[in-house]
Amino acid sequence: MSRLKCVNIGAQLMLLLVLLKMLTVINVAALDFRHHNQRDIENIMRNLTIEFPHLTDMYSIGKSVRGADLWVIVVGVNASQHHPLIPNVKLVANMHGNEVVGRELVLHLAEHLLLEYGKNESLTRFLNTTHVHIMPTMNPDGYEMSVEGSCDGLIGRANALGYDLNRNFPDELSKFADPEQKETHLVRDWLHSTHFVLSVNLHGGALVVNYPFDSFPGVNSRRYSKSPDDDVFRQLSLIYSRTHPTMHLGSSCGDSFEDGITNGADWYPVYGGMQDYLYKNASGYQVLVELSCCKYPRAQMLRGFWERHRDALINLMFAVHMGVKGLIFGQSQYSDSLFLPLEGATVMVKGRESIQFKSTKYGEYFKLLLPGEYVLLVRHPCYVPVEIPFEVQGSAVTRLDVRLFSSDCFQSPAAMATATVKLEDIPSSESWHQRNGKESCMRLKNTVLVHLLCSVVIAMLFL
Template structure:
């Protein structure tokens, strides 16, 4: 026996293979803690809060510098199981974690992805709901809601209507979490249908609701993101795999066009956190039998990886003053796609704009100063694991604290209620979405 190989094997992280079964809270925690211990150089495990019953809302971070944000490294997240009885996403994210850490340093694509991205994975946003399900069911169980009987995907502030319902501990934890990181891209994993749904989930005349759709100023990017995921899932891309359900062309849909909902998480991410999020419905059956889990993993593995890569679309960089100091809270947006809550630089002066290849005029506006306009061309083919880097130096000199104070955060009110149509994406004739019936399965 080659002793050198034996010693090398003893030094490498050892993690028991993750089996294909449903992992309850204790088993999930044991797995996550084992990963964090065995792969401590690229992972960090923490809880962002607790459920109503006091269960931890665990997040495992995978990245080259997992414990802290680094300038130029975008933040990505997956969240699953916010409906406790929609279980496939919960197990897929555990297997994704296993797949990522076990291939780091061995698989070039995975290694580059981890080294260039900080990936946050929350397998269960609603652990109380999951534990409450006594008997798996394809349609509905009491575990859908949290312990207080609130649907967490109707519990966020809404940009279109007043929804002054009691915010739940799980919801508040996610809202707080979004303020601590500069998330760029996200997906939340559900079950009960097979489709990739993109914002908006609610709507108003300003976003095209009279045409049975509700489109964001970044509709082209959102359609690309949804199709990127669906097109790599052999069943989702067919669009008609769930019996007695809608036929989704190419496996994607606008959320409002499917059916409107108030207080959804993906709309909140986009409006208030500058984070592009889509909703992934991964199984016709909400809580399928365990023996089906390997098939769901095989169908979604490529999609899960390819979707993470999309965090590197578009452009990124920093905004500096004339002395080279980074400027926080500076508006950085494409001129013709303004957001109702303007996208701003973070405390490091960083910005990230997810954009498809093309020519854009970027508007950089610091409080109290005239807009600075710059044309940027994003090439058709660019490096896979980095957006186009473009820093901006403004001919101003100002104290960072004063800039921060003068730019309060966007208010939590129905922002679109009285807004006129604000984007070319919402004008008639660009897309034809047909009115659909409210289905048995909900996001």
């Protein structure tokens, strides 16, 4: 074959690839206001990742009961990579399959963030310092059973097996727990594998922001259930309601809420909800936003919902950059001057100790706090506990790194064997956080021993 023919064939192949891309990639600037099905959602998200590869990533956390992927798109600089102290924000919509406004709003939110990057200074700075994980539907099976135009009712609310996913999370206060559903299990794994500092759960059927606690022990009736971070949750909720043009007025959908916000249990108690589970067990903050009086409105109403909720969604996400954050390092047993990122350290703020956050595998911690003076408490069974006063300013998040010095955790092999026996004799009443801390300590010991053994073997090979 002549060189000229090779060049012509190469040019034709390049032209074919360009044409194929034009046929398969939608112009994301033209995302329309209509109800998008499962295939639409996947295509929209894929096209966004193709158009903005430097600002996006896309993954599925698994499949629903009927085999539909629970897709997530991440928006932010280097979205596919972890960067220390870059907080993750999570938005989950369509947990109840017949509450559909949220799934459309988050698609438009993803598009808006990407199109405004490099043009809007505030959004550009936000995406340079934050990763936003967006799940348009947690309940795709329920959505498929729902009916457009149905403002009330329960058709499509539950998953394919008939379970309400927002009553399905582990809850020590729940007496009659349903069997854990596949979607719930996948989301729980997601919450514990990716640390989400701030989360928003989007629902429909009212116009209000709901904040923890959603439940309380003993009594199944309306009552304010105050969390240790009640001031933070109220502020997050007010940021949203006061940005929305009408939510803050507090009267809509036949309900009345002061300032357009409510404590969950004071509205009505929910056991097995996602937001209490996340706050108690996954070291993060979540509020639930009811977006619309009608659960499944006609498509022509979607543009109006987007215009009314857009700035509120954005301002709420911005709030992830408040309070205190930092890295926790633990002293190495082999070098007093060597400090390594420490996973599983318990992080608390004095006066708020009943909720204990854990440092990530990278040693990170995040606590959302309002401006003021606080004391940080850091504990780990292998290290000397510390208490550090600090101040939070209103203008920016406070950076506070912590060094923990070794205690008697690292001992001789005989002492370590004794310690192992003691670990096996943990009382049944001991909290999950205490057990997790001790298990983290043992994992740390084992890791150090493995590294030491490897070093000895390598040294012998080179002798």
